[in-house]
Amino acid sequence: MPDRYDVVIIGAGPGGYVAAIRAAQLGLKTACIECRASLGGTCLNIGCIPSKALLQSSEKFVEAGHALAEHGVKVGEVGLDLGVMMGRKDKVVTTLTRGVEFLFRKNKVDWLKGKGRIVAPGRLAVTGSDGTGREVEATSIIISTGSESTRLPGIDIDEKRIVSSTGALSLDRVPERLTVIGAGYIGLELGSVWQRLGAKVTVIEVLDHIVPNMDGELGTALQRVLTRSGLDFKLGTKVVGIREANDGLSLELDGAERQTLAADVVLVAIGRRPYTEGLGLESVSVALDQQGRVVVDDGFATNVPGIYAIGDVGPRSPRSARPRRNSTRQRSPTAPASSRSPPIRAPAPTAIPKGSSRSSPRARPTACSASTSSAPMPEP
Numbered sequence: 104m105p106d107r108y109d110v111v112i113i114g115a116g117p118g119g120y121v122a123a124i125r126a127a128q129l130g131l132k133t134a135c136i137e138c139r140a141s142l143g144g145t146c147l148n149i150g151c152i153p154s155k156a157l158l159q160s161s162e163k164f165v166e167a168g169h170a171l172a173e174h175g176v177k178v179g180e181v182g183l184d185l186g187v188m189m190g191r192k193d194k195v196v197t198t199l200t201r202g203v204e205f206l207f208r209k210n211k212v213d214w215l216k217g218k219g220r221i222v223a224p225g226r227l228a229v230t231g232s233d234g235t236g237r238e239v240e241a242t243s244i245i246i247s248t249g250s251e252s253t254r255l256p257g258i259d260i261d262e263k264r265i266v267s268s269t270g271a272l273s274l275d276r277v278p279e280r281l282t283v284i285g286a287g288y289i290g291l292e293l294g295s296v297w298q299r300l301g302a303k304v305t306v307i308e309v310l311d312h313i314v315p316n317m318d319g320e321l322g323t324a325l326q327r328v329l330t331r332s333g334l335d336f337k338l339g340t341k342v343v344g345i346r347e348a349n350d351g352l353s354l355e356l357d358g359a360e361r362q363t364l365a366a367d368v369v370l371v372a373i374g375r376r377p378y379t380e381g382l383g384l385e386s387v388s389v390a391l392d393q394q395g396r397v398v399v400d401d402g403f404a405t406n407v408p409g410i411y412a413i414g415d416v417g418p419r420s421p422r423s424a425r426p427r428r429n430s431t432r433q434r435s436p437t438a439p440a441s442s443r444s445p446p447i448r449a450p451a452p453t454a455i456p457k458g459s460s461r462s463s464p465r466a467r468p469t470a471c472s473a474s475t476s477s478a479p480m481p482e483p
């Protein structure tokens with residue numbers, strides 16, 4: 104007999120782990136399936152947290168090298184120990200991901216280690232890294248499988264010289280020349296880190312402004328600050344190819360004019376796309392929108408009763424999503440899915456821990472492997 108849960112969540116990123124802990128606190132028998140070796144998803148392992156740790160360390164490096172002297176604070180020659188800096192970043196990540204593990208244990212959330220797949224509404228298969236499998240049953244399933252970096256067609260990421268944000272968080276030396284493709288917040292954040300540590304950083308953006316999804320005035324002000332700190336921008340410019348050159352890589356650019364740009368490392372940061380590969384969504388006919396995101400209503404319910412989706416795998420704003428034309432059993436845009444799928448209910452009465460709120464988890468919240476063919480989701 105498969106184990107039976109009230110709620111099973113697939114993916115333990117900020118969407119999934121928060122949902123899991125909250126559901127358990129509300130008295131629901133809860134499990135969370137995660138295939139990564141540590142909990143916390145993209146954000147804690149290869150996203151927000153390591154990126155912010157390096158931003159903080161690189162800021163201190165710049166401060167020690169330049170800003171302190173202005174205050175009359177003399178320091179000796181400032182040097183960089185990149186290994187120590189990376190070690191600190193890894194420690195921050197480990198502390199936080201273990202913290203989530205602790206919270207799972209404390210709140211009695213079962214971590215089902217492996218890759219989850221929905222085999223039928225209310226039924227999931229979990230395949231461990233050693234290939235062993237098991238099935239579990241759930242009254243409600245929450246898809247929280249996040250997103251992965253969007254690839255540039257024809258450009259292979261080796262995570263050493265042509266890197267995604269994941270590789271850019273773990274370079275083993277400061278590149279002399281770093282080119283960032285994409286002026287979203289991820290490219291700018293990581294570009295800033297390496298510029299502060301000594302790289303000559305050029306940001307290429309196909310649009311005529313940076314941080315495309317943010318307020319225009321904010322983008323202009325941010326570009327001014329970043330230019331002052333040393334980043335170069337080539338806006339309205341498209342990367343049409345990257346090839347090996349004698350002294351590194353050569354990027355072919357198409358903008359106001361055709362030109363080439365030499366680089367030692369190229370960071371591809373053109374956005375993130377929802378990760379739904381191998382989830383079995385087709386077999387249960389969960390509707391996706393044109394960007395490959397799971398379509399949900401205001402209560403995060405999909406078109407299939409008992410299946411919900413949160414975080415990067417769903418739309419930024421549930422209302423903005425429209426079902427993809429080729430998916431079957433789509434919900435009419437006028438008929439909200441919630442009319443079929445009631446919100447997940449906790450058994451009453453439930454002891455709510457002191458200080459916690461009763462609001463439902465609405466965390467906005469990557470993936471075990473491989474890529475999908477879905478369309479890119481622009482970086483915020």
Ligand SMILES: Cc1cc2nc3c(=O)[nH]c(=O)nc-3n(C[C@H](O)[C@H](O)[C@H](O)COP(=O)(O)OP(=O)(O)OC[C@H]3O[C@@H](n4cnc5c(N)ncnc54)[C@H](O)[C@@H]3O)c2cc1C
Pocket residue numbers: 113114115116117118119136137138139143144145146147149150151152154217218219220247248249250268289378381382413414415416467468469470471
């Ligand atoms: C460099 C960088 C910096 C960022 N900085 C910020 C920031 O400052 N602020 C911010 O708000 N956001 C930031 N983000 C974005 C943020 O990381 C994501 O929005 C957030 O992690 C999404 O959370 P999620 O729970 O939806 O998915 P994720 O965090 O992507 O977690 C999904 C989890 O599901 C697991 N999974 C996927 N498929 C399966 C499966 N079939 N079975 C089992 N497990 C599966 C994955 O292994 C992963 O652990 C940043 C991202 C990056 C890359």
